[in-house]
Amino acid sequence: MSELDDIRSFIAVVETGGFGRAGRSLGLSKSIVSRRIARLEEDLGTRLLSRTTRGVSPTEAGIEFKARGERILADLVEAREAVAQQAGGVAGRLRLSMPLGFGVKHVAPVLAELAARHPRLELDVEASDRRVDLIGERFDAAIRLGTLKDSSLVARKIAPIYTSVLASPDFIARHGSPASPLELSQYECLVHSGATTPDWTFRINRRWVPVRPSGRLRSDSGETLMQWAMAGHGIVALPNFMASEAIGEGKLVHVLREYPMPEQGFFVVRPPGAYVPGKVRVLIDLLVERFGGEPYWDACHMAARKLGIDLNDPMGSERVGEMMAEHQPA
Structure with a gap:
């Protein structure tokens, strides 16, 4: 599998902009990454990277090779997942970042349900308000709240936040x-x-x-x-x-x-690429199932308005509390 390792290293160098940063994201030394890129260029007979004092960038051939290499790796992951699903559902390790307060209160119960649905799926969750680097720190996905900044990450809006x-x-x-x-x-x-x-x-x-x-x-x-x-x-x-x-x-x-x-959002973001790994797909599907449309924390208040319940009246507040208890996931 050395050729695949070389491809992964090359893609990491292009995405992070340097051999050292790529090495850190892959858990490898800078020298190993450099040797892998040199081996690739020697095998292909062409330069894939332009090296300057400011960093590295892909050549025209490198841009083409990166696109094809990503497809090769995605096909390999898809093939493995197809076999794993035939053998008993989604498998592997899902590394997820989520905000501390929101994640513990609202997402953790859903993740417990996800684990129960997919016994061969491993969950590695960081609950923190720190904004992680998905690519550099090798996260599969992150839950983010608010307004997203433009980036190369792929985002799926799960629900509005008011x-x-x-x-x-x-x-x-x-x-x-x-x-x-x-x-x-x-x-x-x-x-x-x-x-x-x-x-x-x-x-x-x-x-x-x-x-x-x-x-x-x-x-x-x-x-x-x-x-x-x-x-x-x-x-x-x-x-x-x-x-x-x-x-x-x-x-x-x-x-x-x-x-x-202003309306904000509850999003799942993942690294760039057209292919959605099965472990990320089942996470998104379950979050949409639980929170899509009107999340329970908003649905009860919308229903209260339609029923003419005054939320500033103690009796009205009590009724909304009962409605929330009825709708909140167990």
Whole structure:
């Protein structure tokens, strides 16, 4: 299989832009990767890489060879998976990255179900808010939330994510509630210090308007901000997947409901390539099965609106809590 190893090394060099980085991604020394590329070029009788002081890049022949090499490796993986499935389902190791809070609360139960469905599938999951390098660190897939930046990664949107502005009933009783987002400056807000932007953005009169929240309590943890909000320390903006239970229990109520915030997303991203490995495909299929369309944390609130249930009323909140318990995966 040395020729296949040489092809893998070459593709890694092109994707990472250097022999050392390719070696780290493959768990090999730089010298071994260099020897493999030299052997490939000697066998093919042509240069595949242009080497400069700034790094390496594929030649025209290298671009063509990379495309064909990727197809060869994809065909090999597909052949192995076809045989494995005939022998008893998806097999191999799925290395997955997922956000800590969201992953533990919502995704971990689905992964347990995935493991039960596919006994020959191994799961290696990193639950962390660290943004991993899928290619360099050899992850098969990652779950990401929010708005994706342009990249070479292939993304599949599983579900929308909506954000709500919330406060405790006690806070509203003591301080009142802003009539519009522009009045937020008059209120104590709980600020997410790790957010990609410091502003809260609202749709006002068909325009998206950024508003800068301010307050004395800041944290890079959404869970911490939610605890502070429930304790009556201020107004907070939280994704529904985090706050739905607190809303259903009446611990938090909606503020500025008529001013929506931008929709974001729940995505699975994977390394580039047309072929989707079977282990990634079954993960995506199950996530779509469980969360596609309207996730349970949003579906119950949508149903409450249709039934005319007031989510700021204690009895209404209790009913939504019951609905969430009925819809949430076991």
